[in-house]
Amino acid sequence: MERVPLERKVLSENDRIAAELRARFQEHGVLCLNLISSPGSGKTSLLERTLESLPPRDRVAVLTGDIQTENDANRLKRFNFPVKQITTGGTCHLDARMIERHLADWPLEDLDLLLIENVGNLVCPASYDLGEAAKIVVLSVTEGEDKPLKYPSIFFKSDLLVLNKIDLLPYVPFDIDAAADNARKVHPGMEIVKVSCLTGNGLHEWMQWLERRRGADKPLAQTVS
Amino acid sequence: MGIANSVLQAVRTEMGLHPGTYPCKVGVRIGEMSAIDQDALRFCFEAMVHETDLESLELGIEVCPRRHRCQACAREFVVRNYDSRCPQCASLETTCISGDELELAYLEVEEYGTSTAGAKSTQ
Numbered sequence: 283m284e285r286v287p288l289e290r291k292v293l294s295e296n297d298r299i300a301a302e303l304r305a306r307f308q309e310h311g312v313l314c315l316n317l318i319s320s321p322g323s324g325k326t327s328l329l330e331r332t333l334e335s336l337p338p339r340d341r342v343a344v345l346t347g348d349i350q351t352e353n354d355a356n357r358l359k360r361f362n363f364p365v366k367q368i369t370t371g372g373t374c375h376l377d378a379r380m381i382e383r384h385l386a387d388w389p390l391e392d393l394d395l396l397l398i399e400n401v402g403n404l405v406c407p408a409s410y411d412l413g414e415a416a417k418i419v420v421l422s423v424t425e426g427e428d429k430p431l432k433y434p435s436i437f438f439k440s441d442l443l444v445l446n447k448i449d450l451l452p453y454v455p456f457d458i459d460a461a462a463d464n465a466r467k468v469h470p471g472m473e474i475v476k477v478s479c480l481t482g483n484g485l486h487e488w489m490q491w492l493e494r495r496r497g498a499d500k501p502l503a504q505t506v507s
Numbered sequence: 508m509g510i511a512n513s514v515l516q517a518v519r520t521e522m523g524l525h526p527g528t529y530p531c532k533v534g535v536r537i538g539e540m541s542a543i544d545q546d547a548l549r550f551c552f553e554a555m556v557h558e559t560d561l562e563s564l565e566l567g568i569e570v571c572p573r574r575h576r577c578q579a580c581a582r583e584f585v586v587r588n589y590d591s592r593c594p595q596c597a598s599l600e601t602t603c604i605s606g607d608e609l610e611l612a613y614l615e616v617e618e619y620g621t622s623t624a625g626a627k628s629t630q
Contacts, residue, residue: 283531283621288521288611292513292535373509408542409510409609431589435542438607467589470599 303413319420321402327479333361573606
């Protein structure tokens, strides 16, 4: 019996492609963000509100992942930014190769911001680097406030927590301070914004975060209602 | 399933470097913050090797705890129950140094003919 040391990452092939993507994004000055949440937390709604508040000629594109259907891409296309659906056909996460393939005919020099909406899942997307500058996790108030403790990895690896559907707080037994505390237990110092994609409440803070990450020297175009 | 598939692909790639042997056991390291469920990984792994030439391949899983280093006093410690306060100086300024592993650690290979267990052919 001989033991051969392997000492490499299990997902080294994914990580290799992700590193290439990251280098290309940096070379072309593209900020790439990877949005992750459970199904139904409001990733697509957040993107809709984001796209509608960006100036029409902003250099923004969206890749949106789902197991089946083009529904999300159809929702997002009406804002006249380039949008492409990635249907994974059963895979519960996006991987770097899917991003590489779907970017093949999009010239990166035409982009400043690439928003990736991952497949609705709090587990596997945490393991697959897509070359993004930051992961963003969305949690809605109709879920449990202990989700950061139950699914720590994604909260640990995300730069920002977007707490969505705060318009429903009067109707649900969700302790928003406990949710924030739990997120910061897993990820001390984690940035958190509280929003309602329905009423627009809090979206200004989200857009400010986004503009800050874009290193925006240009002013925020317009404020969401 | 994707993770199990990546492990098996790595085993097949590595076996190309060790002619005349067969793989007995592959070892992986999984951090407790890596979002990998051990039982699910084992289930997928076993399903994927079933009735293949790798059916006898064993999966060894080593779970790695989340460890932090204190920025104030440099103490390294295991984080339990999400309490990342330094046990030595009580500082909250601590940074994560491990616990996110998803790594291939080792592969155990046996020469054909040295053991009957698992050896199915000598091709």
